[in-house]
Amino acid sequence: MNNQQRTANEPNALEKVVDFVDERVGLKTLQAKMLNEPVPGGSRWAYAFGSCLLFIFILQVVTGILLMFYYVPSTDHAYDSTQYIIHEVEYGWFLLSYHFWGSSAMVVMVFAHMSQVFLWGAYKKPRELIWLVGLALFGIVMAFGFTGYLLPWDQRAYWATVVGVEIMDKTPIVGDFMARFLKGGPTPGQMTLSRFFVIHVMVLPAGLMGLAGLHIFLFRKAGPAGPFRGTPEELKAKTDYFFPRQIWKDIVAMATVFLIVCSLAFIEPVTLLEQATPDPGDYHPEPEWYFLFLFQLLRLKMFGGEFGQFLGAIAIPGAFMAFLAALPFIDTNPQRDIFKRPIALVGWIVIMLGILIFTVSAIINREFLH
Amino acid sequence: MQPKLTAKARSSDGEVGKISKVIMDPISHEVSHVVVQESESQGQERCVPIGDVQEILSEEEIVLRCSTSEFGQFPILNRDQYVTTHEVEIAHLEDNIHVNPGEVLVPLPCLERDVPRRTFFTNMTHAIGALIALPFAFPVLKYLMKPMYKPYDNAWFNVGSAKKLTKENIGYQFKFNRGFKEAFMPEQQIEKNIWVVKATEEVKKAVYEGEDRKFYDDKGDVIWVNKANSPFIGFSGKCPHLGCGYKWRRTKNYPDGVFLCPCHLSIYDEAGKVIDGPAPRALDVLPLDVNAGGEIKIIDVEYKAGVKNQIRLL
Numbered sequence: 001m002n003n004q005q006r007t008a009n010e011p012n013a014l015e016k017v018v019d020f021v022d023e024r025v026g027l028k029t030l031q032a033k034m035l036n037e038p039v040p041g042g043s044r045w046a047y048a049f050g051s052c053l054l055f056i057f058i059l060q061v062v063t064g065i066l067l068m069f070y071y072v073p074s075t076d077h078a079y080d081s082t083q084y085i086i087h088e089v090e091y092g093w094f095l096l097s098y099h100f101w102g103s104s105a106m107v108v109m110v111f112a113h114m115s116q117v118f119l120w121g122a123y124k125k126p127r128e129l130i131w132l133v134g135l136a137l138f139g140i141v142m143a144f145g146f147t148g149y150l151l152p153w154d155q156r157a158y159w160a161t162v163v164g165v166e167i168m169d170k171t172p173i174v175g176d177f178m179a180r181f182l183k184g185g186p187t188p189g190q191m192t193l194s195r196f197f198v199i200h201v202m203v204l205p206a207g208l209m210g211l212a213g214l215h216i217f218l219f220r221k222a223g224p225a226g227p228f229r230g231t232p233e234e235l236k237a238k239t240d241y242f243f244p245r246q247i248w249k250d251i252v253a254m255a256t257v258f259l260i261v262c263s264l265a266f267i268e269p270v271t272l273l274e275q276a277t278p279d280p281g282d283y284h285p286e287p288e289w290y291f292l293f294l295f296q297l298l299r300l301k302m303f304g305g306e307f308g309q310f311l312g313a314i315a316i317p318g319a320f321m322a323f324l325a326a327l328p329f330i331d332t333n334p335q336r337d338i339f340k341r342p343i344a345l346v347g348w349i350v351i352m353l354g355i356l357i358f359t360v361s362a363i364i365n366r367e368f369l370h
Numbered sequence: 371m372q373p374k375l376t377a378k379a380r381s382s383d384g385e386v387g388k389i390s391k392v393i394m395d396p397i398s399h400e401v402s403h404v405v406v407q408e409s410e411s412q413g414q415e416r417c418v419p420i421g422d423v424q425e426i427l428s429e430e431e432i433v434l435r436c437s438t439s440e441f442g443q444f445p446i447l448n449r450d451q452y453v454t455t456h457e458v459e460i461a462h463l464e465d466n467i468h469v470n471p472g473e474v475l476v477p478l479p480c481l482e483r484d485v486p487r488r489t490f491f492t493n494m495t496h497a498i499g500a501l502i503a504l505p506f507a508f509p510v511l512k513y514l515m516k517p518m519y520k521p522y523d524n525a526w527f528n529v530g531s532a533k534k535l536t537k538e539n540i541g542y543q544f545k546f547n548r549g550f551k552e553a554f555m556p557e558q559q560i561e562k563n564i565w566v567v568k569a570t571e572e573v574k575k576a577v578y579e580g581e582d583r584k585f586y587d588d589k590g591d592v593i594w595v596n597k598a599n600s601p602f603i604g605f606s607g608k609c610p611h612l613g614c615g616y617k618w619r620r621t622k623n624y625p626d627g628v629f630l631c632p633c634h635l636s637i638y639d640e641a642g643k644v645i646d647g648p649a650p651r652a653l654d655v656l657p658l659d660v661n662a663g664g665e666i667k668i669i670d671v672e673y674k675a676g677v678k679n680q681i682r683l684l
Contacts, residue, residue, distance in 0.1 A: 029456055029457060032453070032456075032457035032458070033456070033457060033458065033459045034459070036453055036457055036458040036459065037458070037459045037460075038396050038458070038460055040397070074555070075555075075558065076555075076558065159614060159615075159633075162612075162613045162614070163612045163613060163614060163633060166612040166613045166674075166675050166676055167612065167676075169674065169675075169676065170676055170677075176674075177518075180518040180519065181514065181515070181518060183518075184517045184518065185517045185518060185520060185552070186518075186519075186520055186672070186683040186684050187672060187683065187684055189550060189552050190552040190553060190555050190558075191517045191552055191553065220459055220461070221461055222461055223459075223460060223461040232397045232398065235397060236395075236396070236397050239396070239397075241458075277560065277561050278560060278561070278562045278563070278607070278608075278615070279545065279561055279562060279563040279607065279615055280614065280615035280632075284632035284633070285614050285615075285632065285633050286633075295633075295634070298612070298634050298648060299634045299635050299647070299648060300648065301646075301647070301648060303648060304611075304636075304647060304648025304649065304650065305648065305649075305650045305678070306650040306676065306677050306678040308648065309611075309612075309648065309650065309676050365635070
């Protein structure tokens with residue numbers, strides 16, 4: 001009896017390994033620290049966007065690495081190797097389509113996450129740095145979309161890049177250098193593909209990982225902002241830890257995102273247009289949907305001509321990003337309740353409606369052209 | 371003054387125990403309770419709200435706002451309902467507590483005592499780091515810039531026969547293949563396209579304004595002159611707005627046909643002049659020659675899109 005009890009209390013092999021590592025690394029304390037993060041006012045579905053972004057990114061990394069097993073980044077093989085992935089490799093179509101729709105999910109989620117932070121007033125003191133790093137991450141996500149787009153080397157890829165780089169060329173002083181640097185020459189070709197490939201699979205992932213780490217570190221340092229209403233007593237009464245309630249909400253949200261992206265990959269798998277050539281034929285060039293509003297904006301007469309184009313393509317988006325970066329330093333009022341910040345609320349609605357209207361009109365114009 | 375852990379706690383009528391723990395409020399980051407362990411060994415630990423601490427006499431002794439018998443009514447600490455500050459992440463929680471009995475000290479190693487030039491060593495480290503990094507800057511930049519600037523290619527390409535142009539003032543597309551050599555890659559044939567218009571007198575006038583058009587190489591020497599009275603006018607296939615490929619199209623508003631770019635909807639007439647849309651300049655006229663047999667030759671000149679003046683790229 002006594003013997004049996006002793007064996008029951010003795011740690012098994014796995015527990016021994018865990019204890020061994022824990023003794024050297026302090027895993028259990030680390031785990032406790034990660035999970036025991038008080039969420040003021042309690043867990044919410046609205047807080048799941050950030051975790052979802054991390055989840056989508058991880059799956060983009062996994063599917064991206066898998067695509068590189070067959071993809072060849074050269075102008076004479078990129079298109080064929082992508083076709084091979086789609087048509088010949090088992091489940092290649094699925095992994096490529098997942099990667100494609102995952103990138104759209106990432107952009108949607110970034111907009112949702114930024115909107116939530118903006119509406120909750122969570123960019124205000126003491127969280128200014130989290131917001132700034134977040135803006136840099138937003139830039140990286142858009143750059144991911146832009147560079148990944150070229151890699152299949154089909155007509156869509158080629159023309160989105162031609163126009164995108166021409167737009168960058170309009171940046172004052174450094175524009176010409178930047179455009180030539182990205183193209184790796186005066187016109188798009190092999191060097192462009194090589195450069196976009198390296199940027200897409202090495203430079204941007206490294207940047208995103210570093211900045212996302214910093215983002216989360218700063219977030220943990222400042223603590224979650226919590227709801228914008230409620231007295232300290234009310235908040236305290238509803239506070240819970242990151243684990244288990246928030247993690248439960250996060251994992252449900254991630255599973256939902258996963259199912260949606262999978263469904264899109266099944267319903268609308270990626271198909272390539274013809275191989276890229278400097279003659280678009282009957283193809284009407286168009287960027288990915290999340291750049292459509294900018295594309296439509298540049299069709300306006302007021303953004304025509306050399307100066308208008310600089311205004312529409314560089315100055316206005318640049319000024320808007322600069323404004324977002326300056327926002328926590330301009331808006332120093334500690335009031336976080338969005339219903340008591342009318343300018344912020346109206347501003348958000350106007351911008352979202354603007355993007356929506358321009359995107360829809362680009363789609364309507366598309367019908368009109370055919 | 372902050373009492374130490376282990377400080378004695380007294381009630382109004384005698385000592386009740388000593389402070390064994392401190393409880394922090396996670397929202398206000400202030401001490402909310404002191405935990406007092408009753409005097410006898412293995413005594414119960416009771417949570418005393420900070421408001422019931424009447425006075426802090428010294429670091430060694432505090433006075434509670436209660437009698438010994440009332441002390442027994444404070445709730446017993448349920449340890450399971452708390453975590454230590456090491457197990458939780460609340461920013462700045464520990465800023466307000468100094469419950470440690472004095473500072474925890476570790477002696478400096480002998481060699482580190484009285485080191486006079488710490489700043490010098492710090493700066494030296496940075497300087498050596500910079501000296502390692504700087505020699506890389508120029509080679510890296512040159513390495514990456516290798517393909518960025520190329521001399522202009524002034525070779526002539528045959529694009530097709532002028533006999534195809536049966537009607538005047540209408541855009542005809544000509545496709546041609548040209549070789550591109552990039553880096554180590556074998557030369558690749560790329561299909562490009564241009565548009566040629568057989569121009570009437572008015573259109574010629576609109577394009578050339580009565581003057582011959584000169585084309586220059588990168589040294590500024592003239593390589594070709596388009597005669598103002600030549601009837602065939604070639605336009606580069608690249609839209610001068612943002613570089614898409616435009617088409618000759620008949621639309622409801624322009625039944626005779628116009629050059630229309632499907633990207634940003636720039637519209638040009640048969641002389642290449644902008645009729646509508648955001649384009650900043652007219653279509654780019656190419657150096658073009660027609661030989662006695664009616665073969666059209668062009669130089670594949672490419673200009674930067676989106677600017678008012680022509681800036682040659684290729």
